Amino acid sequence: MDNPILTQALIVLLLPLAAFVIQIFVGKRLPRQGDWLPTSAIFIGLILAITLFGRMLANYDPAFKISHRFDWINIGSLQISFGILIDNLTVIMLVVVTLVSALVHLFSIGYMHGDVRYSRYFAYLAIFSFSMLGLVLVDNFFGIYIFWELVGLSSYLLIGHWYEKKSASDAAIKAFITTRIGDIGMLIGIMIILATLGTFGFDEVFAGVADGKLSGGLLTFAGIMIFFGAIGKSAQFPLHVWLPDAMEGPTPVSALIHAATMVAAGVYLVGRTFVFYSADALLFIGVIGTITAFIAATIAITQMDIKKVLAYSTISQLGYMVAALGVGGYMAGLFHLMTHAFFKALLFLGSGSVIHAMHHAYHELHDHHSDPQDMRNMGGLRTKMPITFATMLAATCAISGVPFFAGFFSKDAILAAALEKALTSHNPIHMVIFGTLLLCAGITAFYMFRLVYLTFFGEPAKKEVHHHAQESPTVMTVPLIVLGVLAVAGGYGHWFEDLVTKPDLAAYATTALVSPAVPEAGHEAAHTAHTMAMWLSIFAAGLGILISTAFYYWKKFSAEAMAERFKPVYNFLWNKWYFDELYAKTVLAGTHLFSRISGWFDLKVIDGLVNGVAKITVLGSRLSGWNDNKIVDGLVNLTANVVGWFGATLREVQTGRVQNYILMALGAVVLLYVLQLAFA
């Protein structure tokens, strides 16, 4: 460990871990329940990360890359080394992660004040930061998988922090299991890499791909499998259902999950392993990202819960990033990840501030029934909470792509990349991607301004509530201001494009056999695309804002009337495209099918063995009871139920009679013999 940069990065990584260990064991006994400990750890990390960043700027080198490896495990001839890899992208990510995390820590001191498990909460925050930093720093697929799981685990703890609420503990389980479904794919992808290339290190794997050791359909398949991990963690269609529910956690946690950590992990993964994806895999990624962006944006239009709107906007923006990567816009996608981190964290903390105020007001009024998150109960808050309002407005402009705000630059870059791809690839799908993304830009502007109008403008929905609402304490507003500045200024100066270079697969090749990469489309096309995309995006954003203003500020049109008029569409969107219901329906249909099959199975097969008609009755009644049960929640329940059904049926076989067992074992022996005859 001779390199000071490595040491420094390692300290950044290990500080939160140390804080976690201390906090989990003795946190409660420390003064102020130890909240200062993880907070200061992450702030020190932030300072170190910023100095790293400064050093990077000072000795500017696009190809900067250092790594260090420790021997970790040996599997026969295979050696897994556990190493950290630092390049410009890593350093930027370090800054972003520590910055958002530090601000969330700070904000939480105010927000979580008086919570029952205050000290535990800060321990979880620390382990979360540690996992995310580890994810950013490791240099191999194996390590990324480990931290990947750790991120999932710590998010589970944080979302379920208020586990007394059933919805919170359900949401935690849902998030954990849904993301793990994606993780299976990722593990399969990693196993394919292991089987074909025999290594996990990014560089070695990329070299293997460049040398053609893994290619064709298998490479595409492996890439898509790895991307599955990102689908889960970054809440891409069809595994996006967990993210809105994850709002059940404390609001700062939502900010942390949505802004720079968990959901960003998927995008970062795709970016980090960018060269691994074949053209077909990239197309798949682009399509998934676009679908996600569109679906989530349309759902966000109708939602009334302020956090739900933000949740769907996050999903939509993540779709943007993924789509950008899919169309080859490496820079654009990652750049948007940075800017989004700033303004989305700001939006969440701002909404947290609003909810805090509403909550406080209701508390004063002894109203414990009204929902402090429902925008219909808000309105006119801009006079009461000027700082929150101003910063939220800045973030809204940024996310909408209003010129001169941070989001404008990154969103513009994404659209430009999509357009460029569409112009050069001659694949109609790419044109559709560009069109959809452009449409989404308009929708985004619409629903974000809707949020601002409903919350801060107009007449207060309830006078007395409005009267009691007040600006949040300084410890909460300072992070807002800091993030506000970044949301405005974060996009200037082409800093990102200057610092990060798009990786090139050919550079990894160890042999010269591979033909050189197809040259990028001419500068001309890029320039045209860029200018065109910029105007189109400004136009889309402006239109969205205009419509939004017409609806919610000038009240030229009534949103309710519109909703009434297009009721089916409205319902469709309000019910989130019926995703949860779709999954539930599949469960029901599946259950019916299974019940028929199982009835047959019981009748013909088990019955002979079990020799009891009673068993069928029991099973039948249980299954009909099943149908009566309200089966609600999407994919998780689908899997859980199908799996559970199998479990319940197989359980019937365990009759408790030893002679049944012997008979079945012998039957299995005969079966194995027959199988051997058939396949040998």
Next chain:
Amino acid sequence: MDSTAVAISLKDNISSLSYFVPEFILIGLMLVLIIVDITIKRESTPWLGVIALIGSVIALVAVFAQAALPVTGLFNNMLAVDPFSWFFKLLFLGSMILVVFLSMTSLELAGRNVGEYFILLTATTLGMFWMASATNLLTIFIAIETVSITSFALASYLKTVKRSSEAGLKYTIYGTFSSGLMLYGFSLLYGLTGSLNIVEISKILASSQPHPLTLFVAVLLILAGFGYKIASVPFHFWAPDVYEGAPTPITAFFSVGPKAAGFALLIRFFNTALATTEDGASWYPVVAEVNWPQLLAVVAAATMTLGNLIAIKQNNLKRLLAYSSIAHAGYALMGTVLLTREGVYATMFYLVAYYLMNLGAFLVVIICQELIKSERIQDYRGLGYRAPVVAAAMTIFLFSLTGLPVTVGFIGKFYLLAALVRGGEQYIWLAVVAVLNTVVSLFYYARIFKAMYLESTDDLTLTRLQISPSALVLLAVFAVPTVFLGVYWAPLFDWATASVKFFAGL
């Protein structure tokens, strides 16, 4: 047999005695326990447990002393000493020592006559020793029967408790039936080769061209005997009932000791009787007509899937762990599928991991039997608050059983999958099945976790529970290595790889 042959044979018997010290110590322990049990006529004296503990620790030392012994056959090649059996002997003694500990603290056994209990436990351990080192069909049979017969008695040890008696009955019927099948399989194998020594059998199988279908049937029947010991599908049916009914320390013991012994036997049998063992990197099946990997792969996939699926629907924690232990046998079997060196040490590594996490989980069950007087999952609600240390330890074990990172269970699973994937592309499907199974297992492990931490309890139960210091120490003994080996597993790995060395000469 002429007189020189007799002389050689006798000489071999005598020279083998010095390698037999650990077994002698255990036999001595049995005798001492019998004498003490007869002379001290008090019920439930702690001395018996202490003696058993001391004896097994001495045996452990004696086994350690055998570390540097050469790989050799004993008693006219009836048994063998080799690093492979050495590895398992340590594991068995580890299980025995822990189970003696558990038994001394267990409520179920309190106030009962425990003399026979420890005698039978010692005899089971002896039988497991022989299972790990037997190289002759006859010694294999005797070893299995020793373990089985004593296990039957141990399962029904709580004579006055109905579920224990029932467990013993089922175990006996199922067990004698399985050994009957195995015996018939042995007779067919003997008929094919004319030999009882497994190394010789391997040579004869390689040189003569045996009828593949006959060999298949013979091995299938033999697998009934082995499969019932490791509780693999389709010979697993006894396991949940017996695990639920038997005294909990014995259940814990069954789930690791005899199971590991069964694996030792299975690995040795498949790798020395049905394949040529070489000191090189891998083994090659000698009988190309019979596709053993395919058979084992099917069995492994069925075992893990069935165990996991049924476990989901369990409410009794003991029974749930029984099904989970079936599932884990399926995982461990994956390593034996390809008959490669990598696979074998992956299995051995996993067995140690399983030893730690599974005994740890059972330890929690035993502690909770005293604390909350229940084995039902819903009664574990609020344990995270009521007994934070126990709940935290349980969480570690559950994570490890699920195979989440930074635990030894993850590393173990990883080695298994890696061995499988690197062994050849035709068994990637099995790896996929295993990965899907870990997700399924998450459902029921998460239920326990959820009950402990995420489910509200009524106020009545919100009292802190007092945990004895000895229980805390035991918890630490299992929880700490579970995590530590998840981060730094090189020593365990080195040990496992170094132990993949069988006796193969004659």
Next chain:
Amino acid sequence: MTSFDVMFYVIGALTLLSAVIMVFSKNIILNAIGLLFTFFGVAGIYVMLGADFIAATQLLIYVGGILVLLLFGVMLSQRITGLEMRTGTLQVVPAAIVCVGIAAILLRIILTTPWPQAKVAAPAPTTSKIGELFMTTYLIPFEIVSVLLLAALVGAAFLGRRDAR
């Protein structure tokens, strides 16, 4: 047909017939008697195979020991006077199917396998050879079986004993 063949068929028929009685009779005493004659028949088969020592062991241990043990079990667990002497059967049809399947498999492999056979020498007394083997090659199985017997003894005694409390 030699006298050896005739003997085989007679003893074989006796063995199978009594085994069938053992399996299919519903009276438990008849089951036990059927088993007794099966054991006798098997002992006869051993004699025909030139295994005089095993035949003697079979008579001594099986007929003298195991069967008496089983009869004890029957007596102790059944009310001798009552109707309980009849024992029921379970799952007959699936059992029959599976057993016929197993029988088909076994017969197929037995009849199709070219078993390695040597030229059969005339039967010679085996007892002294077996005694020699017990003291040489088979010394350790002989010894460890004693451990097994001891453990079985301890287990059976414990389980059969009526505890004081």
Next chain:
Amino acid sequence: MMPVGLTHFLVLGAILFCLGLLAVITKRNAVTVLMGVELIINAANINFIAFARYLDKDLDGQMFGVFVIVIAAASAAVALAIVLNIYQRMRSVNLDEADSLAG
């Protein structure tokens, strides 16, 4: 008709084996089931001794047979003790009634 040889003994053993299986699976009474197990063991033993005879090796098969008989005795003793024990709990030795552990 084929002169009596190895296969005849093997077929006899196989039939005994299957009869034993049938008894084990179908008999309700635990003692009868144990009798069925003894049939299975005897079938295997016939195989061993027949092979020992016709392979004309050393007496390996016969030695195995002796040990099997001895172990069967030990096993039967413990099994019967357990059956008697269950009789004291349940006043019955019918196996289908011992099904409280299930599922």
